[in-house]
Amino acid sequence: MAYSKDVRQAGPGKTVIIGLDGVPHSLLSDLIAKGVLGNLAEIFGQGYFGKMEVCIPEISSVSWTSFMTGTQSGEHGIFGFTDLVPNTYQLRFPNFHDLRVRTLFDEFGDQGKRSIVINLPSTYPAREIPGILISGFVAIDLNKAIYPKTLIPKLQEMDYAIDVDVAKARNDHQFLLADLDRTLNIRKNTTEYLWDHEDWDLLMVVVTGTDRIHHFLWNAYEKPDHPHHQDFIRYYQKVDEFMGILYQRYLDLPGSADGMNHFMMLSDHGFTGVRSEINLNRWLQENDYLSFRNDPPRSLDDIADETKAFVMDPSRIYIHQKGRYPRGMVEPDDVGRIKEEIRNGLLALEYEDGKKVIKSVYDRNELYHGPEAEKGPDLVLLSYPGFDLKGKLNSGRVFDRTVLQGMHTQNDAFYYSDSSRPVKTIFDIRGQIVMNS
Numbered sequence: 001m002a003y004s005k006d007v008r009q010a011g012p013g014k015t016v017i018i019g020l021d022g023v024p025h026s027l028l029s030d031l032i033a034k035g036v037l038g039n040l041a042e043i044f045g046q047g048y049f050g051k052m053e054v055c056i057p058e059i060s061s062v063s064w065t066s067f068m069t070g071t072q073s074g075e076h077g078i079f080g081f082t083d084l085v086p087n088t089y090q091l092r093f094p095n096f097h098d099l100r101v102r103t104l105f106d107e108f109g110d111q112g113k114r115s116i117v118i119n120l121p122s123t124y125p126a127r128e129i130p131g132i133l134i135s136g137f138v139a140i141d142l143n144k145a146i147y148p149k150t151l152i153p154k155l156q157e158m159d160y161a162i163d164v165d166v167a168k169a170r171n172d173h174q175f176l177l178a179d180l181d182r183t184l185n186i187r188k189n190t191t192e193y194l195w196d197h198e199d200w201d202l203l204m205v206v207v208t209g210t211d212r213i214h215h216f217l218w219n220a221y222e223k224p225d226h227p228h229h230q231d232f233i234r235y236y237q238k239v240d241e242f243m244g245i246l247y248q249r250y251l252d253l254p255g256s257a258d259g260m261n262h263f264m265m266l267s268d269h270g271f272t273g274v275r276s277e278i279n280l281n282r283w284l285q286e287n288d289y290l291s292f293r294n295d296p297p298r299s300l301d302d303i304a305d306e307t308k309a310f311v312m313d314p315s316r317i318y319i320h321q322k323g324r325y326p327r328g329m330v331e332p333d334d335v336g337r338i339k340e341e342i343r344n345g346l347l348a349l350e351y352e353d354g355k356k357v358i359k360s361v362y363d364r365n366e367l368y369h370g371p372e373a374e375k376g377p378d379l380v381l382l383s384y385p386g387f388d389l390k391g392k393l394n395s396g397r398v399f400d401r402t403v404l405q406g407m408h409t410q411n412d413a414f415y416y417s418d419s420s421r422p423v424k425t426i427f428d429i430r431g432q433i434v435m436n437s
Contacts, residue, residue: 012255015437017204017264018246019120020239021060022211024270025051025414027221036233039244043263047418051411054269054426056367056380057315058410060137060211061094063268063426064121068103070430074368076101078122079376080316081138087326089301093138096123100372104430105129105202108437113201116194119162119187120206121268132198134190136206137163158193161186164212170403176216177231180209181238188242195249201437205246207239214271218406222273262436263418266429270412274404275386278349278357279395280311286398287345289338296394305329308338309378313391316377317342339363339379346381351399357387385409 028049032041054063055072057080065078073079077100082091105115109130116132117123124135126147134155135145139162146152161183169176184207191205213235214221220228247263255261284290291304303310305327307320319335322328330338343361351357360382368376383389388407415423419436423429 012253012258012260013201013437014253014255014261015202015264015433016246016250016262017202017266017433018243019064019204019206020210020265020267020414021121021206021208022214022269022271022408023267023414024272024409024412025049025267026412027271028414031233031236036236037240039240039247043243043247043265044416047263047416048420048422049414049416050422050424052266052413052415052423052426053411054413056362056382056410058269058382058408059314060121060268063413064206065099067266067268067426067429068105068120068123069099069101070104070427071101071370072368072427073376074370074373077372077375080312080314082312083375084300084312089299089303089326091300095125096127096135097125103129104433105131105133107434108202111437113437114199115202115204116198116200118191118194118203118205119208120204121208131200131202132194134160135162137208139163154193155190158189159186160190163208166212169212169216173217173228176212177228177235180213180235184209184235184238184242188245191246192249202433207242209235210239210267211271214406215404216406218271218273220405262433264429264433265414265416266426267413268426270409270414271406272385272409272412274388274401274407275355276351276399277388277390277401277404278383279390279392279398279400280315280317280346280381281391281393282395283346283349283398284309284311284342289342292393300393302393303327309342311391312377315381315383315389316391317379317381319378335378342379349398351387355384357383359384382410 031037055066061081062078065076069076078094083094085092108115114131118134119136121136124139125144126133126135128147133147139145164179164183217228217232220226220232250256250263253261289308290310291307292302293304294302308330309317309319311317319330319338320328321330346358349357358381362380364376364378367380381389421432
């Protein structure tokens with residue numbers, strides 16, 4: 001676990017948090033058992049390492065927001081990567097300024113503490129925090145992804161990159177692997193530079209390349225004879241090396257040996273292989289709940305008046321209620337009946353081998369509470385592993401496959417803490433961080 005740079009000397013009471021986006025507990029356990037991840041095996045042997053549940057839907061925008069606020073969507077107001085502009089069918093992308101509650105970094109600032117946050121999803125555009133913030137996915141402009149802006153020239157000098165080129169990586173796996181290495185090195189260099197040159201009380205860095213390799217090369221993990229199996233393993237070994245460097249730096253901080261500092265790791269959801277993608281809007285069309293004014297539809301603005309329900313990625317169902325949408329025709333008294341019909345229909349949906357597709361259908365009131373709850377979807381679906389739920393508008397069939405090989409899971413995220421305190425859900429981590437501080 002050696003590292004080359006001198007560690008900045010600072011007082012105790014520090015917290016280091018590492019996020020590995022989309023990394024399942026089961027995968028880490030498997031690779032550790034196979035002797036692939038020596039540093040993580042050593043780290044996890046020093047505290048609590050366990051499985052954790054995340055939010056529903058199990059996507060990064062909601063999970064990371066829930067992590068940094070300790071709240072769920074009905075409180076923090078983020079329900080997905082996209083939403084509708086109120087009283088329209090126009091898509092918008094909720095951003096960091098839409099967050100309705102404060103983050104743990106703001107709370108650390110109340111105590112006079114300074115945070116360095118690197119590559120955390122759903123923090124774009126970067127806003128002022130007590131410390132440094134470099135936004136992660138879905139940041140699109142580096143100049144708007146950094147606070148304070150005085151840091152921009154240094155990051156440009158370091159050729160900082162927010163993410164891999166996902167569009168190119170979809171169909172070029174050699175490019176994907178090279179870009180994963182490039183972005184991981186950038187993340188490592190940036191973290192080490194800020195660790196050494198800035199004062200901080202909390203330092204957090206998120207690796208998102210793990211999520212990317214899972215989406216496009218999960219089958220390479222599962223199949224030892226896959227041409228990229230060893231490439232998959234090698235990438236995880238590079239992640240493991242990075243984790244070892246950070247952990248050694250942490251151990252060398254004053255106070256770590258005495259339990260005055262804390263080291264934590266987590267993922268925002270798990271992963272598994274895809275058997276089939278499920279185009280939920282197509283299912284609604286085939287069952288007479290959804291129709292469009294144009295065929296094929298160009299956007300949600302093509303929804304026809306007679307529509308009863310529609311889906312937004314990945315698994316959020318909205319009843320086309322009168323008064324809630326410009327052309328909504330569903331009377332409030334009919335909402336409950338339509339929700340029940342859709343619930344029963346989807347719970348009965350089977351794949352070609354008779355396997356059930358949908359595990360659970362949640363009503364808004366079951367998932368959300370708080371002042372933002374009414375803005376949430378009417379129903380949210382949770383599928384069985386292997387069935388990847390999608391909100392495409394123009395798919396010609398319910399069951400389909402694309403280049404994606406991996407999908408998110410809700411109950412196989414991981415959590416590690418050197419304090420040995422178990423955490424069962426992502427909503428509880430913020431409390432542990434505050435308690436440790």
